[in-house]
Structure formats: C-alpha cells, structure tokens
Amino acid sequence: MRVLVTGGVRSGKSRHAESLLPGPATYLAPGPTYDDADWAERVAVHQARRSANWTTIESHDLVGVLARTDGDLIVDCLGTWLTAVLDERDLWEVSSAEATRVIEREVRDAADVLRVRDQGERTVLVTNEVGLGVVPSHRSGRLFRDLLGMVNQEVAAACDEVHLVVAGRVVLL
Secondary structure, eight states, rough: OOOEEEESSSSSSSHHHTOOOOOEEEEEOOOOOOHHHHHEEEEEEEEHHTTTTOEEOSSOHHHHHHHHOOOOOEEEEEHHHHHHHHHHHSSSSOOOHHHHHHHHHHHHHHHHHHHHTTTTSSSEEEOOTTSSOOSSSSSSHHHHHHHHHHHHHHHHHHHEEEEEEETEEEEEE
C-alpha cells in the first residue's frame, strides 16, 4: 500500500501519516538541517510522537532510501526534500526550465522505485499542498510552488491512495 498524505502546514498531516503505520517503521527525514531553535523543537515533537521501535534516517537520497529500505516506510516530507535538493544543487537561481528538468528526473526515479516497492510493505509519503494559496510574490516561492505541485502529481500517480488533511480531518481523494 502506497499513500500520499497532503495538506496545509500544521494541518495534522504527519500525525495522520504516522497513524497509518502502527508497527515498526523506518522514518525518512529528507529535509535540510537548520541551526534554529524553533526547527529543533518541531523535530523533537515529531520524534517524541513516534514509537521507540522506529528507525530514523536523515538523508536527501529519496530514491536510494525507497529502493534499499525493507518494511514499512514514512517519508516526511516531500516539501523539505525538494528544498534540500534545490539547496544542494544550487537550483534556486537557475532558469525555471532547468530546475524543472532536474527535479522531474529525480521525482520520476522516485516514483518508479515507489511503484515497484513490495506491496506487502506500507509506504506513506507526506507533502504540503501548495495549490490552494495566492501566487507568491518572490521568484523562489513561485519556483518552489510549481516544482512541489509537479512532485505531488507525479508521486500521487504512483500511489494507491491520496489523503487530504484539513484541520486534522482526513478526506480520501
């Protein structure tokens, strides 16, 4: 079973995603590392919620972790993964077309691996829904919004279900 969980910031996405994997699981945290007290507190809250029998991997290698990890897996979240890839590859200032080409390859590879993961293993991916807001006034915001929208569509196509979380309520799409 492959599930994409999407919704706004602080909508309850992570809590819902974690509830879909009651047993031991691997937790991929693919985002950038911030030296920031607020970020550290958010990470600590997430960690405290998870069972002690979960394994955490901090890596931007989404494709590799999807391919190499046996058992249930949660990826939280694709928005932070995208940010890390854009940072790591210095894509914030290149043309939108060039950034799109790079991210399209990455997400297609991830979706291909996701499709062939053992169906006995549950894979839950968390992402932010970016298509409900205003057009960002800064180029970096528009680039991120456009790329994450593309990532979400590609991953959703590889999943069996998509769950939208709004105000802690879940709607199956």
